[in-house]
Amino acid sequence: MTQIHFGLIGCGFISKNHLLAIAKCEQAELIAVSDIQRARMEEAVNIYHRESGEPKEVKYFEDYTDLLMNPQIDAVVIATLSGFHFDMCKNALLAGKHVILEKPIALSLEESNQLIELAKVQNRKLMICHQLRFRPLMQRIKSVISEGKIGKPYLGVASIRINRSLDYYKAAAWRGNWETDGGMLINQGIHLVDLLQWFLGDVETVYGEISSNSDIKETEDVALGIIHFQNQAKGLIEANIVTQPNNLGYSLSIFGEKGTISIEGRSLNKISRWYIEGEETNLSDISRIIEDTNEQVYMYKNFMEAINEPDKQLLLDGVEGKKALEIIFGIYQSSLTKNTVHLPIKTFSTVNMKRKEEI
Numbered sequence: 001m002t003q004i005h006f007g008l009i010g011c012g013f014i015s016k017n018h019l020l021a022i023a024k025c026e027q028a029e030l031i032a033v034s035d036i037q038r039a040r041m042e043e044a045v046n047i048y049h050r051e052s053g054e055p056k057e058v059k060y061f062e063d064y065t066d067l068l069m070n071p072q073i074d075a076v077v078i079a080t081l082s083g084f085h086f087d088m089c090k091n092a093l094l095a096g097k098h099v100i101l102e103k104p105i106a107l108s109l110e111e112s113n114q115l116i117e118l119a120k121v122q123n124r125k126l127m128i129c130h131q132l133r134f135r136p137l138m139q140r141i142k143s144v145i146s147e148g149k150i151g152k153p154y155l156g157v158a159s160i161r162i163n164r165s166l167d168y169y170k171a172a173a174w175r176g177n178w179e180t181d182g183g184m185l186i187n188q189g190i191h192l193v194d195l196l197q198w199f200l201g202d203v204e205t206v207y208g209e210i211s212s213n214s215d216i217k218e219t220e221d222v223a224l225g226i227i228h229f230q231n232q233a234k235g236l237i238e239a240n241i242v243t244q245p246n247n248l249g250y251s252l253s254i255f256g257e258k259g260t261i262s263i264e265g266r267s268l269n270k271i272s273r274w275y276i277e278g279e280e281t282n283l284s285d286i287s288r289i290i291e292d293t294n295e296q297v298y299m300y301k302n303f304m305e306a307i308n309e310p311d312k313q314l315l316l317d318g319v320e321g322k323k324a325l326e327i328i329f330g331i332y333q334s335s336l337t338k339n340t341v342h343l344p345i346k347t348f349s350t351v352n353m354k355r356k357e358e359i
Contacts, residue, residue, distance in 0.1 A: 001027045001304060001305070001308045001309075002027070002307075002308050003027050003028075003029060004027060004028050004029070004074050004075055004098075004304050004307060004308075005029050005031045005072055005073055005074045005075070006022055006028060006029065006030050006031065006032075006073070006074070006075050006076065006077060007030075007031065007032040007033070007034065007067045007068075007070065007073040007075075007076045007077070007097075008022075008030060008032070008033045008034065008044065008076070008077045008079065009033075009034045009035075009064045009067065009076055009077065009078050009079065009080060009088060009092075010034070010035060010077075010078060010079040010080035010081075010084075010102075011033055011034075011035040011037070011040040011041050011043065011044040011079075012035075012040065012079065012080075014079050014102060015044055015077075015079045016044075016047060017131075017296050018077045018079055018100070018296070019044055019047045019048045019051065020047070020051055020296065021296040021297045021299070021300045022048065022052075022077075022300065023048055023051035023052035024051070024294075024297050025297060025300050025301060025304065027304055028300060028304060029056070030045075030048050030052075030058055031056075031057075031058060031059065031070075031072055031073060032058060032059040032060075032061060032067050032070055032072075032073055033045060033058060033059075033060060033061070033067075034060075034061040034062070034063070034064040034066075034067040035062070036062060038060070038062070041060050042060075045058045045060075064088060064091075065091060068091060068092055068095040068097060069095070073097060074097065074098060074307070075097055075098035075099065075100065075125075075303070075307070076092045076097045076098075076099055076100070077099075077100045077102075078092065078099060078100070078101045078102060079102045080102070081174055081180060081181075082104055082107055082180070082181060082182045082186065082187070083107060083174065083179060083180035083181070083182070085101060085102070085104065085105065085106050085107070086106040086107070086108075086111040086114075086115065089101050089105075089106075089115050089126070090114070090115060090118060093115070093118045093119055093122045093124050093126070094118070094122070096122065096124065097124065098124050098125040098126070098303075098307055099119070099124065099125070099126050099127070100127045100129065100299075100300075100303060101115075101126065101127065101128055101129065101321075102129045103128060103129050103130060103186075103190050103191070103194075103321070103324075103325075104128075104182060104186050104190060104321075104324075104325045105128050105318060105321045105322055105325060106325075107179075107182050107186075107349060107350045107351075108347075108348065108349035108350070108351070109322075109325075109326065109329065109345060109346075109347055109348050109349070110347060110349070111349075112318070112322045112325065113322075115318055116317075116318035116319055116322065119317075119318055125303065125306050125307055125314055125317075126314075126317060126318045126321075127299070127302075127303050127306075127314050127316055127317065127321075128316050128317070128318060128320070128321025128322075129299070129316075130190075130191060130194040130195075130316055130320075130321060130324065131295045131296050131299045132191050132194070132195055132268070132295060133194070133195070133198055133295075133315065133316060134295040134296075134298040134299045134302070134315070135292070135293060135295035135298075136289040136292045136295075137263070137268075137269075137289050137290055137292075138195060138198075138295075140286075140289055141199060141254070141261055141263075142198065142199060144259070144261065144276065145199055145200075145254065145256070149258070149259060149276050149279065150254065150256030150257065150258050150259030150260070150261070150276060150277075151256050151257025151258035151259065151277075152231075152233075152256060152257040153199075153200055153229075153231065153233040153254060153255075153256045153257075154233055154234070154255050154256055154257065155233060155234050155235070155236070155253075155254075155255040156196045156199060156200045156227075156233065156234075156235045156236070156252070156253065156254050156255070157235070157236045157237075157238075157251075157252070157253045157255075158189075158192040158193060158195070158196045158235070158236070158237045158238075158239075158250075158251075158252050159192075159238050159239070159250065159251040159252075160188060160189045160192060160238070160239035160240070160250055161239075161240060161243045161247070161248040161249065161250075162188060162240070162241055162243055162247040162248070162249070162250075163241060163242070163243045163244065163245070163246050163247050164184075164188070164241040166214065166216060169214070169216055169217045170216065175217065176214075176216070176217025176218060176219050177217070177218055177219070177354075178218050178219060178350045178351060178353045178354040179350065179351055179354055181219060182219070182350045183219045183220055183328070183332065183350060183353070184219055184220050184221065184223060184239065184241050185220070185223050185237075185239055185328045185331065185332075186325070186328055186350070188239070188241065189223070189237070189239045189328070190324050190325065190328065191324075192237075192250060192252055193237060193324040193327055193328060194323070194324035195252055196227075196235055196237070196252065197323050197324055197327060199254055200229045200231065200233050200235060200254070201229050201230055201231050201233075202229065202230045202323075202343075203227055203228070203229055203230070203235075203323075203326075203327055203330070203343050204228045204229060204230050204342070204343065205227070205228040205330075205340050205341065205342050205343065206225060206226070206227055206228075206327060206330030206331055206334055206340070206341045206343065207225070207226045207331075207334050207339075207340045207341070208223065208224060208225040208226070208237075208330065208331030208332065208333075208334040208335050208341075209223075209224050209334070209335050210222060210223045210224070210331070210332065210335045213242070218353070218354060219353075221240060221241055221242050222239070222240045222242065223237070223238075223239045223240070223331060224236075224237065224238050224239075224331075225237035225238075225327070225328075225330075225331040225334075227327065237331070247266065249264060249265055249266045250264065250265070250266070250268055251263065251264035251265075251268075251272075252264075252268065253273075258276065258277035258278075259275050259276040259277055260273050260275050261273065261274055261275075262274075267293070269290055269293070270290075271286060271290065274286060299315075299316070302314065302315050302316075326343060326344065326345055327343070329345055329348040330343055330345060332348070332350075332352070332353055333345065333348055333352070336352070336353070336356060
């Protein structure tokens, strides 16, 4: 496999996951970083050097467009605020770079579709970071459902019960703003929404309600969604950031004709039920795959294989990466119209929520 040279745009908290993954992949090398704060770039490079054990030169760029002009860079990782995703990804694709883009793909369906089409026109790979799909535990659950081991799926339930204090939102002006942040479901809930959709398939209709109880931010504190899947299964999403005094965590459960699988915990790493009719659970095997949390590394390997090998496909391209966002937009749109929303949705943006527009 040919060596892939990466540039990292955005050296904040979430970038550490990317730095560790690049350091662990033999065919990946970080050669440039970009951030408006020099100290954060230096910290990112220090992390990469420590984890890779190879203190090679990494170039610094305060302006990310200068990074994109570097001909040595094959692919860029965009780990910035959600409101910057569209412009940065668009410019990266136009510069001929492959892109790993943090979730969400964008804050509107129009922008999401533009990026998907541009990646196709430019013949570049665009991967959206729903990395939990690559975790071996999630891969196993997906296989169990796809192989029909739980029979006909009846219901999927995703729960997000966490705490985000007023101080959290006061700490950064962009937080809690529809135009720049995007909403609680997009920021804290989108990974579970993505898994629910991946496990149970494409969605037919969505009904949702949201509420906000704070004067210092615009976005929701509580969100509820009822989903009707094309395979006739039902889905329930219940999420809140007002759990007191601190996080309870996350849970995801699938109920089928012949089985029930339920996982929970701060990192979705605890199995509360694994029952498949007529099958004895191999607890040692399940324990082994639970302990493997290298999903970010597996995601990078898939990305690099897709670049190097024509017959390899991205498991999470723009089309797949948009699906969870569209479900969330369905919940938001339904909360405005007070009606059930049919997917696919033609147009929607988080700005609609700011203006309380009924689409």
